[in-house]
Amino acid sequence: MTDKVVVVGAGVVGLSIALVAQARGIAVQVIDREGPAAGASAGNAGAFAFTDILPLASPRIMRQAPKWLLDPLGPLSVPPAYALRIAPWMLRFWRACAPARVRASTTAQTALMDLSKAELEPFLAATGTLPMLRKEGNLQVYESQAEFNASLPGWQAREDHGIEFRHMTLDEMSAVQPGLSSHFTHGTFTPGWYSIADPRDYTVALADRFRANGGEITIAEATGLADDGVLTTAGKLRGRVVLAAGAFSHLLARTLGVRIPLETERGYNTTLPADAFDLRCQITFGGHGFVVSKLTSGIRVGGAVELGGLKLPPNYKRAEAMLKKAAAFLPGLRTGGGEQWMGFRPSLPDSLPAIGPLPGHPNVLCAFGHGHLGLTQSVGTARIVADLLSGADPGIDLAPFSPARF
Template identity: 35%
Template sequence: MPKMLVDPSSPLAIRWRYLPKLTPWLVRFLVASRPGRVEQISLTLAGLQKQALRGLADLLVAPNPDAGLFAGGHLLAYGSDAAFRRARHGIETRLARGMHVEILDAAGVSRLHPVLEGRVQHGVLVHDSYYADPLVFTTALATLFTNRGGRWLPGVVHSFRIEGRRVAAVETDQGSLPASNVVIAAGAWSRSLVRALGFDTPLDTERGYGVRIPDPGVELQGPLIYMDHHVGITPIPGGLMLAGTDELAGLHAPPDYRRAEILIKAAKKLFPQMNSDGAEPWMSFRPSHPDSLPVIGRSPRQENVYLAYGHGHLGFTLGAITGELIGQLVDGDDTTVDLAPFHPGRFRMMGRRRDAILPS
C-alpha cells in the first residue's frame, strides 16, 4: 500500500490535504486489518452476499436486459504469472467461502473471450454473478418503485423533529414530512443525517472513477476485471464501461479526472486497439466504514429510525437484500440474516465512546 500511495498511476490515492480528517478512519482501518478480524469480516460479508442474488431476483424476477441486468458471471483476468501468484490468497478465500469459481489457463480464457488470446495467462471465472448497466438498472428500479405505489418527494433534509424516542417528522426545504418510520439510506451523505439524530458512525468515502466508452471497437462476451491494473471492463449496450481506482478525499473535493485517464490507459494495455474517442468520465462516492461492513439495523437513539448505509464497494450488490432486511425490521419480523455484526454500536469497541454515540 505505501508504494501505491507514491505512484501517481496507482489504483489507490489519498488527497494529502484531507489526511488530517481521514486519520481516525485510517487508524480504525488498520485495526480492522488484523488477520483474525479480516477473517471475521470476510465470513460476515460472504454470508450477506449469498443472499444478494435472491434479493435482486425477488425485485426483478430474473435477469432482464430491459432492466439493464444481465447474467453470465465475470472473469478475473491475469496478464502475467506474477499477478496470478499475488492473487492466490484471494482465490483461495473465494473457494473457502463456497463461491462457484473456475480456474482457467490461457487457452480457457481465450475460449471464453477470443479477444483476449495471447494477452491473458490465467483467469478465474466467477459463476453465479450478475452485471448491470447502472443507468438502465436504476431507472428500472425507480419505475418499479412508483408502480408499486411509492412516491418520489424531491427535497433536501435539514433536520428532524424528535418527540421522546421517536422521529415525528422529517424537516426539508420543501416542508415538514410526518413520519411513522424513517430509513437513513443516503449513502455517503448518511453521516450528517445520523449526526442530526444524536449519534455517529465513522463513515467516510472511497471515491471511484469510471468511463463510458461509446465506440470502443472491442467486443467482450461478459465483464472482466484486469487484475494486473485493477480496472473493471464491462460490456453494455452501446459500448464499454470502465471502472475502478480508489481515492480517499472526502465528499467535497472536486473530481480529479486524471484518475479516469488511468483507467483508459490500463484498459489499453489489455486492448491496444481500443478506441477511446468520446469517452465520458464520472466520479462517484462509495460510503465506507473502516471495517468494510455496512450499518444495517435500528437506530441506537430513536425506536422508529432504521439505518442502511456504508456498503463500500458492494452497494450495488447488497442494496436489494439490505432493503429486504430493513423491511423485516420495520414489520417486526425475524430477519433472515443475523444483523449483530452490522449494528452501529459496534464502533464503541474500536475507540472512545463519544466517537460512536454522540451526546443528545
Template identity: 50%
Template sequence: MQGNSKSSDEAPRPSSPLRAPSPRERGEAEDIAIIGGGIIGICAAAFLAEAGRNVTVFDRTGICEETSSGNAAAFAFSDVLPLAHKGMIKNLPKWLADPLGPLSIPPAYLPKLLPWLIRFWRAGAPAKYEASLAAQAGMMKLAEAEWMGLLDRSGTRRMLREDGSLEFYESEAEFRASLPGWAARERFGIGFRHVEGESLADLQPGLSPRFIKGTFVPGWKTVADPKLLGKAIWAYAEARGARFEMARIDRVATDQDGATLTLADGTSRQARQLVVAAGAWSHLLARQLGDRIPLETERGYNTTLPRNAFDVRRQLIFSGHGFVITPLETGLRVGGAVELGGIERPPNFNRSKALLRKAQQFLPGLNPSGGREWMGFRPSLPDSVPVIGKAAGGRSVVYAFGHGHLGLTQAAATGRLIRELVLGQTPPVDLAPFSPQRF
C-alpha cells in the same frame, strides 16, 4: 447537507383525479420516509411498498441519478472478501506513490482521513477475518436470492446478464498471492476455475499477452445498465404506491411520534418512521441522531465508451490495477480505482484518463474516442460491512448505508432487511455484524 437541490423550493403539485393526494397535501405525517433515491433507497421503497406501507422517498436530484447511476453494473455475489483483506494494506505504499494509481489520497485530506485509515488497518487483523468473511458471505447469499426474486416480481429479469467475470494476473507471483482468497470463496460454495493459454484467449479475445493467467467466475452477474435498472425498480415501487419528492434534507430529529425532516427551503415533513439511505452523506444525518459512524468516501471514476469500442465478452477485472471493464447495453464502461478525498473536493478526471490509457494497453485495439467521464461517491466503512440497523437515539429510525463497492449487489438484501426492521419482524440473517453501534 446533500449538496444543492434543483427543486427543493418548488411548490407541491396539485392533486389530480388520477393521483391520490400525498400525506403532505392532506396535512398528515408520512408513514415511512426514506432519505436517498439511490439503489439502496429504491429497493427499500420497493420492499416496503410490496408490504402495503406508504413510502415517500426524498432525494436532492432524482431517482438513481447520482452514485447508483454510474457504477460498474456488477452483481458481485462472489465478492465476499472484505476490502482490508484483499492485499490493499500490502499494496498501499506502492499505490500511494502513484498519484493516478489504484489508490490515491490528496495530501491535504490525509489528516482528516487518518482515523479512518487506522480503523481500516485494524479491520485487516487476522482475528477479525473470519467474522467479516462470514458476515459478507451470509449477506451475499441473501442478496442473490432477493435480487432474483425482485427481478422476477418487477419484470426486469431481462436486464440481467449471466456471462461470468474474468480476473487477470500478470505474473505467477500475483496469481499465487490470489489463491488464499479463492480458497476462502470455495469454502462458501463459490464456483471458479483458473485459466491460461487458449482457454484465457477464448474467454476474452484480443487480450494483451502480458496477462499470463486468469480466474473465470461463471456465477458472476452484471446488469444491462445500473441507472436503467434502478429506474425500472423504482417504477415497480411507484406502481405499488411509493412516492418521490425532490428535496435536500438538511436536518433530522426524532421524538415520541417519529421523525422530523427539515428541508433546505426551511419547510419540514413529519414521518412515523425514517430510513436513512443517503449514501456518502448518511453519517452526517446519523450524527444528528447521536450515532457517530466512521464513514468515508471512496471517489470512483469511469469513462463510458461507445458500445463498439471493443468486443468485451464479460466483465473484466484487473485487480492489480484496481479497475474493471464492463460491457453495458449503453456502452463500454472502464472504471474503478479509489480516491479517498471526501465529498467536497472537485473531481480529478485525470484519474479517468489514466484508467482509459491502461485499458488501451490491456486491450490493444480499444478505441478510446467518444467517451463520457463520470465520478461518484462510494460510502465506505473501515470493515467493508454496511450499517443496517436502528439508530441509538430514535427507535423510529433505521440506517441503510455504507455498502462501499457493493451497493448495487447488496441492495435487494438490504431492502428485505429494512422491511423486516420496520415491520418488527425477524430478519433472515444475524444483524449484529451490521449494527450501527458496533463502532
C-alpha cells in the same frame, strides 16, 4: 408515530427498500435532493458481485497499499489536502485488517451475499426488471505467477463456500475473451458473477415501478433527522425513517448527535461507445484496481479508490490513466468518444454496511456504507430493512452490521 416510512435516498438501495416495504403494505415516501439514480447508482460498473465475499479491509490490501499510494493516479490515492482528515478512518481500517476481524467480516459479508443472491431474481421479477439481468461472468486477470499465487488464499475461501470458478491459462482466457493482451499470464473466471444491463436504467425503472404502485418521490434536500421524521427543504416529513443516503448518510446521522465513521471512496470511469470493443464478460484488472464492463450505454472503464471526501474537485486524470491502461491491456479498444464520471462510494472502515437502528434512535434505521457493493447487496439489504420495519425475523445475524459497532 405514524405507520408511514420515509426513505432518505433514491439510489438503488433506497428504492429497493421502498419497493420491498411497499409490497408488504407499508406506506412509503422517498426523498432525494436530486431524484432517482443521481449518484453512484448510475455510474457503477453494473455488477452483482456475489462471489466477492472478501472484505476490502484485509492484510492483502495492507501489503499492496504502500506501493499503490506512491502513484497519485494509481488504484489507491489520498489527496494531500485530505490526508490529515482521513487519518482516524485509516487507523480504523488498519485495525479491521487484523486476521480475526477479517475472518468475522468475511463470515458476515458471505451471509449478506447469500441473502442478496437468493432475493435478487424474485425481486427483479416482481418489479418487471428481470430482462435486464445478465449472467456473463467475470474474468479476473493476473500479470505474473507471483500475482496469481497471491490470489489463491482468496480463491480457497470462495471454494470453501462452494463458489464456482475456473483458473485459466492465457489461451483459455482468450477463448472466453478474445483480444486480451498476452501481458496477462493467468486468469480466474467466475460464472456466478451477474450484472445488470445498465445501472442507471435499472434504478430509474425501480423508481418508475415504485411510483406506479402508488409511492411518492419528493425532490428536496434532507437537512436533519428527528425521531418522528425528516426535516427537509420542503418541510417536515413525518414517519419512521430509513437512512439510505449513501455517502451523505453520516452527515444526517450527526444531526441526531450520532457519529459514524463513514468515508467517501471517490470512483472514476469513462463510458465509451458500445462498439468500442467486443467485450464478452466483465474483466477485472485487480492489480490496477479497475474493471471493464459491457453495458447497454457502452463500455465502461472504471474503478480505483480516491479517499478524498465530498468537497474536493474531481481529478479526471485518474479516469484518463485507467483508460490508457485499458487500451494497453485490450489492444483493440477504441478510446474515443467517451464520457467521464466521478461518484461517491460510501465506505465504512471494516468494509461492512451499517444496517439496523441508529444508536439511541430506534425509529431511524440505517442502510448505508456498502462501499463497492451497493448494487450487489441492495436487494438483501431491502429484505432485512423491510423485516425490521414489519417486525419479522431477518434470519441473519445483524450484529456485524450494527451501526452501534463503532
